[in-house]
Amino acid sequence: MPSLLQIRNVPDEVRRALKARAAAQGESLNAYLLSVLNREVSQPTVAEVLDRAARRSERAPVSAVDVLGEARSERDGQLQQVPTR
Template identity: 50%
Template sequence: MSTAFTIREVPDEVARRLKVRAAEAGQSLQAYLLGLVTREAAEPTLAEMAARAERYAAREVSTEDILAAIDEGRAGR
């Protein structure tokens, strides 16, 4: 299912620039804006990255895990 968005009160200069960029990319304004929104949504926020880092930092890492990671790194050279 998809959702439609409406953005009100877009300044004329902003709308003009977006239309020009869409045309330069060979896209409709709708396709161009969908690409922008999709890329933005795919990027994690700082809060999401911090939470992910905290989860990784809270893990128990054994000596065997460290040695395995070193061996993988050496094998990849």
Template identity: 50%
Template sequence: MAALTIRDVPDDQVQTLKVRAAQAGKSLQAYVLDLIAREASKPTMAEMVARLNRETTAGVSTEDVLAAIDAGRAGG
């Protein structure tokens, strides 16, 4: 695993994180690691759009749809 150093974090933000970590029953390191893991596991908007494009792209043309509608109307 890699080590990560974050510089110039305002004191009030560090204190807030320490309090939240304590409330969660975790060390500051474990709490921040959970925050990072949660953030890294969420897809970005671009990743979501790419996934939706992959999953919703149909291999059916407009002509295929119209032919199926016509066939359905004709009872065939």
């Protein structure tokens, strides 16, 4: 169920800028702010991304260090096969 959200002490210049952005998109200020809020909460925060990455690395069968080491070894092998001048 939708609820009422009230924000106090919004500076006049911020309100004017938001209202202008809403008008530029053909939206009411309310509709524009709802879309801004929805967009904001649909994106994970940096902390959420880091937490998810940490949980994935705990489950990973090999470490990132191992993967990078293997990739470097493969690259070094390929470079050794390239003829030198």
